[in-house]
Amino acid sequence: MGKAILFSAPSGCGKTTIIKELMSGAPAGHFNPANLSFSISATSRAPRGEEQHGKDYYFLSRDEFMSRVAKDEFLEWEEVYSGTCYGTLKSEIQRIWDAGKVIVFDVDVNGGRNIKKYFGGDALSIFVMPPSVEVLEQRLRSRGTDSEEAIVKRLARSAEELKQAPQFDVTIVNDDLQRAVDETRNVIEKFLNE
Ligand code: ADP
Numbered sequence: 001m002g003k004a005i006l007f008s009a010p011s012g013c014g015k016t017t018i019i020k021e022l023m024s025g026a027p028a029g030h031f032n033p034a035n036l037s038f039s040i041s042a043t044s045r046a047p048r049g050e051e052q053h054g055k056d057y058y059f060l061s062r063d064e065f066m067s068r069v070a071k072d073e074f075l076e077w078e079e080v081y082s083g084t085c086y087g088t089l090k091s092e093i094q095r096i097w098d099a100g101k102v103i104v105f106d107v108d109v110n111g112g113r114n115i116k117k118y119f120g121g122d123a124l125s126i127f128v129m130p131p132s133v134e135v136l137e138q139r140l141r142s143r144g145t146d147s148e149e150a151i152v153k154r155l156a157r158s159a160e161e162l163k164q165a166p167q168f169d170v171t172i173v174n175d176d177l178q179r180a181v182d183e184t185r186n187v188i189e190k191f192l193n194e
């Protein structure tokens, strides 16, 4: 079994931004982004902004998603928002381990807890915390990619999710982005060296 790093947080806290910064940055000490590989989840939602199939997500119809659930192709999946499913395909884990890389997950809080249970000490679970609920709302709005209805759904879910932070190995407060990325890189470096 290889190692894994998983990022969880309510939508809008900055998981995707931190992961992109880490993976596109230069190697530092024992941290080399070339050794990491992002786990591309499947989702039944439509692409947003510049998102691409096979890069950001595998975009599936709801029928296709549920037929793969029936075939037991997912390690875990969740209906994160009513009517919208997200899940980690077992084939994705195999693809990354076959390449000899460390898996990076971006999953919701329930998915994070399930994946941590599955990987145990082979996974580092990181909770990305917004500086405040007000800033979270501001960031969701200024991202400019979600409808008002989607923003309301995301905020409604966030209060419950924020309470789960203590169940994760590490909490990173995403106030200043560069500071948060540096702190994340340090904890990952330490974990990979253990
Ligand atoms: P998530 O992947 O957790 O849903 P995103 O990475 O999409 O969140 O971030 C939500 C929005 O907040 C984006 O518009 C992003 O550019 C912005 N953002 C992320 N981190 C910061 C930060 N530290 N300071 C200011 N804006 C941020």
Ligand code: 5GP
Pocket: 008, 009, 010, 011, 012, 015, 041, 042, 045, 076, 077, 078, 080, 086, 087, 088, 106, 107, 108, 109, 110, 111, 112
């Ligand atoms: P978004 O629509 O903003 O890309 O993602 C919404 C939520 O779904 C985020 O919290 C994201 O982490 C989560 N998510 C993305 N992929 C998966 C997955 O494979 N499994 C689970 N459980 N959640 C996921």
